[in-house]
Amino acid sequence: MTTESVPAGGDPRRLLSDARDLARRVRLDQRVTWLPLLVLALMTFGAIPAYRYGRVISDCHPANDGQVCTVWLQTVTFYWLAALVLAYVVIAGGYLRAARARGVDTRVLPYAVTGVALIGLGFAFAAVWTHLNPLAYPEEPSAFAQFLFRLLDPPGAIGLALLVLAWLERHVALLLFTLGYLAVVLVPINFGWGAHWGPHTWFIPQLVINGSALLLGSAGFTLAQRLRRPR
Amino acid sequence: MTDAADTPEPDEIESPHPVTGLDDVVHQRVRLGILTIAHEARRVEFGYLRTQLELTAGNLSQHLSVLETAGLVQVEKGYAGRRGRTWITLTSAGNTALADEIGRLKLLIARVETTDTQDDR
Numbered sequence: 001m002t003t004e005s006v007p008a009g010g011d012p013r014r015l016l017s018d019a020r021d022l023a024r025r026v027r028l029d030q031r032v033t034w035l036p037l038l039v040l041a042l043m044t045f046g047a048i049p050a051y052r053y054g055r056v057i058s059d060c061h062p063a064n065d066g067q068v069c070t071v072w073l074q075t076v077t078f079y080w081l082a083a084l085v086l087a088y089v090v091i092a093g094g095y096l097r098a099a100r101a102r103g104v105d106t107r108v109l110p111y112a113v114t115g116v117a118l119i120g121l122g123f124a125f126a127a128v129w130t131h132l133n134p135l136a137y138p139e140e141p142s143a144f145a146q147f148l149f150r151l152l153d154p155p156g157a158i159g160l161a162l163l164v165l166a167w168l169e170r171h172v173a174l175l176l177f178t179l180g181y182l183a184v185v186l187v188p189i190n191f192g193w194g195a196h197w198g199p200h201t202w203f204i205p206q207l208v209i210n211g212s213a214l215l216l217g218s219a220g221f222t223l224a225q226r227l228r229r230p231r
Numbered sequence: 232m233t234d235a236a237d238t239p240e241p242d243e244i245e246s247p248h249p250v251t252g253l254d255d256v257v258h259q260r261v262r263l264g265i266l267t268i269a270h271e272a273r274r275v276e277f278g279y280l281r282t283q284l285e286l287t288a289g290n291l292s293q294h295l296s297v298l299e300t301a302g303l304v305q306v307e308k309g310y311a312g313r314r315g316r317t318w319i320t321l322t323s324a325g326n327t328a329l330a331d332e333i334g335r336l337k338l339l340i341a342r343v344e345t346t347d348t349q350d351d352r
Contacts, residue, residue, distance in 0.1 A: 012336040012339045012340050012343075013340055015258075015260060015263055015336055016333070016336050016337070016340070018260065018263075018264065019263055019264065019267040019333065022264050022267045022268050022271070022283060023267055023268075023270075023271045025283060026268055026271040026272045026275075026283075027271060029272075029279075030271075030272065100276075102279065103272075103275060103276035103278055103279025103280075103282075104272035104273075104274070104275055104276070104279060105272055105273040105274035105275070106273075107273070
């Protein structure tokens, strides 16, 4: 601490470098990166029972030489909507609380709003697409449509919202982590598991992988934060 | 006949030296630090500023008072539980003043570097 008066002005290079350093320190103190990753990991693991035991509504009608069915995973849809809205509320609240306890405010609200908006957009996109492009088995949506579905599916939407958080916080490590996570979500890892598990269990490995990636990320950022903070 | 070296460059005639535009209120290490932190943090607590800038409470209060009088920051007093807390927020004038100061500092550095290069020739 000093009580000396500080000379006015100074070397412009030093002033700019001091300002940049202060801004960087504030950004570090605003981050609570482990929290969204942990909450979203828990929500992802929580989706497993919803898929496994949830209610599925199918509407079938005869087609040319068989029947066309529209399948709606009712419980899963409601689970993701409720779980992710709750998750973003918890994340925003926790972020604000932690940052304010350190003496600064945070930019988490645009992230939470984007997260909720993407969930709504994802379900709206799926509903409109299915209505406009009904497919008869064994037809499959185009590769581009499948990519969009995966991107706007809840696990993909989680990644897109994390990109927004990385941008808001200018957090390069989070950006790299999120790109890796999105790669896992968009290019599903499949070693043939679940091929004969039945319609209620084939998705479990992918949910476990997504949730584990988020959980590992949360642990990694917690560790990094602990190592950085002076004891 | 005029010596070419004495003829000022057109941009020197049109734009004044960046130093002339510097605002004394903002062009000061601590006050620039306060504005930078408040801009990045959106809202910052008095104690946080004191720690980051390594100042005494009295010294920080003096600088805050200068910035508040100039309309660049807004100071709010409140309570967190039983503890009194003072929060500082940047006003829109403060935001503009900070952006102007940073812009002028960058210009000044660019100008100094250009002059140094010309002197070296």
